[in-house]
Amino acid sequence: MKALGFIAVLGTGLLLLAASRDFPNWGDPDSPASSYRLSRHFITETINETAVPNMVTAVLADYRGYDTLFEAVVIFTAGIAVIGILRRYGSRNSIPSARETPLTPKKPDLIVESTVRLLIPIIQIFALYVIAHGHHSPGGGFQGGVIFGASFILLALARDLKAAQNWVAEKRTLILACCGILIYAGIGVLCQFLGDNFLDYQILHRILPTDPVMARYHSILVVEIGVAFTVTAIMFSIYSNLSSNGKMKEGI
Amino acid sequence: MEAQGPEGEIVSQLWIFDLILLIFLVLTAVISLxxxxxxxAAMIFGVxxxxxxxxxxxxxxxxxxxxEAAVGAGVSAVFLISTVLRTSRRSSD
Known part of the structure; x- marks a missing residue:
């Protein structure tokens, strides 16, 4: 059986390697993906239509905003699924687990404590920079949200889960996650109310004091903030459920 | 491998670097399995x-x-490690 599996994997791998010879060269301007008129439109018109220098952000949050909305919903659903499977309320202990006691006795370590105290503000400011500067440089709501969530995870690792939960309590994480999705979807519904398509931001110039191009520019920032809310909250929620066995009492 | 970018020289030199990375990629994938x-395994997955x-x-x-750096190497490695520490550390197969 094992040999059969190895042969199957080897055969598939060789097939894929043989097929990769038909790929266009990396960066080939004549490849189908590059020569299709949509790519040319994105490359030449993004700056005129949305005033966003970073094409990737414009495509992600504006031209393909529908896609990104549901990516955020996927992350939200994943977080809800983890809570649904792992979270245990009360003191009843129905699911036996391998380790119930904390791994090490918790005592605050001076070096770890001071390092974390210095690092966390820097990490959080960098995360906010990544979110806000996604128009001009690589980054955006997903990356910034993950970095922001990682700062809480760092606090939970260095001290204990309680310390991090003093900042973002369990209830607050869930409210934050829902808020993110609602901000994103709300922008889309707002566009519909003003008479345009779902997530077609340029109509927002009627209520924003800007022209249609800048309305798209600013709406991208708003939806990135919504994505960042959801991702931050869900990352911390998944970590706290995994590390505390769903009891939210003490982490690893 | 003979891809010629706008800076033709640089691109043709970089394939050695790519090859080393790809070899290590396959190695880490096999080792983590x-x-x-x-x-x-969780640490090597981060690598x-x-x-x-x-x-x-x-x-x-x-x-x-x-x-990839934020989600793959950062947070998901932490998720995997915390799961391993809360369940069992030895693989049965």
């Missing part, structure tokens, strides 16, 4: 993510590389 200690991140950077896909 084979190793019995799940904590080591794998970081190597992919370097490859994306080499292909000038910086946005994707950034996501």
């Amino acid at each position: 084979k190793v019995r200690d799940l904590l080591s 794998y993510s970081f190597l992919i991140c370097l490859l994306w950077t080499g292909m000038a896909a910086v946005d994707v590389a950034f996501t």
Whole structure:
């Protein structure tokens, strides 16, 4: 059986390697993906239509905003699924687990404590920079949200889960996650109310004091903030459920 | 391998770097599947993510590389490690 599996994997791998010879060269301007008129439109018109220098952000949050909305919903659903499977309320202990006691006795370590105290503000400011500067440089709501969530995870690792939960309590994480999705979807519904398509931001110039191009520019920032809310909250929620066995009492 | 970019010289030199990264990528993938200690497997999986991140950077896909570094090498490694510490550390197969 094992040999059969190895042969199957080897055969598939060789097939894929043989097929990769038909790929266009990396960066080939004549490849189908590059020569299709949509790519040319994105490359030449993004700056005129949305005033966003970073094409990737414009495509992600504006031209393909529908896609990104549901990516955020996927992350939200994943977080809800983890809570649904792992979270245990009360003191009843129905699911036996391998380790119930904390791994090490918790005592605050001076070096770890001071390092974390210095690092966390820097990490959080960098995360906010990544979110806000996604128009001009690589980054955006997903990356910034993950970095922001990682700062809480760092606090939970260095001290204990309680310390991090003093900042973002369990209830607050869930409210934050829902808020993110609602901000994103709300922008889309707002566009519909003003008479345009779902997530077609340029109509927002009627209520924003800007022209249609800048309305798209600013709406991208708003939806990135919504994505960042959801991702931050869900990352911390998944970590706290995994590390505390769903009891939210003490982490690893 | 004979891809000629706008800076033809640089691109033709970089394939050695790419080859080394790809060899390490395959090695880390195989090792993280084979190793019995799940904590080591989680760490090696983080290394794998970081190597992919370097490859994306080499292909000038910086946005994707950034996501891979933050999500793949950062948070998901932490998730895996915390799961391993809360369940069992030895793999049964």
